[in-house]
Amino acid sequence: MAAGGDGPPEAELRRGFTTLSVARPDPSAAVYEVRLDRPAQLNGLGPDAFAEIPRAMALLDRLPSARAVVLSAAGPHFCAGLDLGSPGDPVTAGPSLADPAAAAEGLRRAILEMQAALTAIERCRKPVVAAVHGACVGGGVEVVAACDIRCCSKDATFVLKEVDMAIVADLGALQRLPRIVGYGNAADLALTGRRITAMEAKEMGLVSRVFDSKQELDAGVAKIAKEISEKSAWAVMGTKAILLRSRDITVEQGLEHVATWNAAMLRSNDLEEAIKAFLEKRKPVFSKL
Incomplete structure (x- = not known):
């Protein structure tokens, strides 16, 4: 993208x-x-x-x-x-x-x-x-x-x-x-x-x-x-992808899939910004795609 x-x-x-x-x-x-x-x-x-x-x-x-x-x-x-x-x-x-x-x-x-x-x-x-x-x-x-x-x-x-x-x-x-x-x-x-x-x-x-x-x-x-x-685009798109994939596989397979997904995507700049905004009591400003 x-x-x-x-x-x-x-x-x-x-x-x-x-x-x-x-x-x-x-x-x-x-x-x-x-x-x-x-x-x-x-x-x-x-x-x-x-x-x-x-x-x-x-x-x-x-x-x-x-x-x-x-x-x-x-x-x-x-x-x-x-x-x-x-x-x-x-x-x-x-x-x-x-x-x-x-x-x-x-x-x-x-x-x-x-x-x-x-x-x-x-x-x-x-x-x-x-x-x-x-x-x-x-x-x-x-x-x-x-x-x-x-x-x-x-x-x-x-x-x-x-x-x-x-x-x-x-x-x-x-x-x-x-x-x-x-x-x-x-x-x-x-x-x-x-x-x-x-x-x-x-x-x-x-x-x-x-x-x-x-x-x-x-x-x-x-x-x-x-x-x-207004939420993190990476988190939203990932959530949609995991929901759709988990619909058609077992719970165990779904858990493994989301673990693999987050291993690749969890450490985003958006996560750092979300934590910072929470601590500073303000609305987060997430990265553009």
Whole structure:
């Protein structure tokens, strides 16, 4: 990761996107907002979105001035799921090949590429905080499942609709949700396709905080992201990496992994600054990336 100025990633972010808007709402905070920005289509996820989400996340991962990311959405709803029937949609269109094996391989490749697009949210080293309002359907749930922290407004609803569309959810919900809400709750959501409210989502652990309105959600999530961004970037990125790695291995393996990580990263200038600031009863000033 380059030190000093923002450089190429910042310049590339300014070139714009067609399905997203990426901005730094508060110039004094090291927080960037990635907003799903197709409100007329209820932020449905089409081929362009699956190309742009990983590009935005990769750029923010490399950007020194980005220490936390907010993932939000424009319009009355967070996301209506996959934009089925849109040009280039691999699910309904499918490859026009006479050989069924070749057609199946083409569809498999398209699904893997869409999976990778959402996994890019998880792999971004900067913590990603989801701000969900209105309806969050199908692929939208799979998007937020890839985020690190999930918050919503009181009007938010969540539904895995794929089973009602004769589809097996294939972008990560069936893999990530059991680890977030437990197997029983994940099976309930995935097999029934029922819609749950914001409060039920909080009760099962899908979201950690519920805000009374969209305005309060935006302010609350901005505050959470800013608080994260003010901590040591090395400690925050390391914590995210260890959490994700420990999710998929045994406790013993996780302990060994974090020991190895801290053997390399513990003696940072940020640790020295944190101790000094604590003793001097002041706010620490951590190093730039």
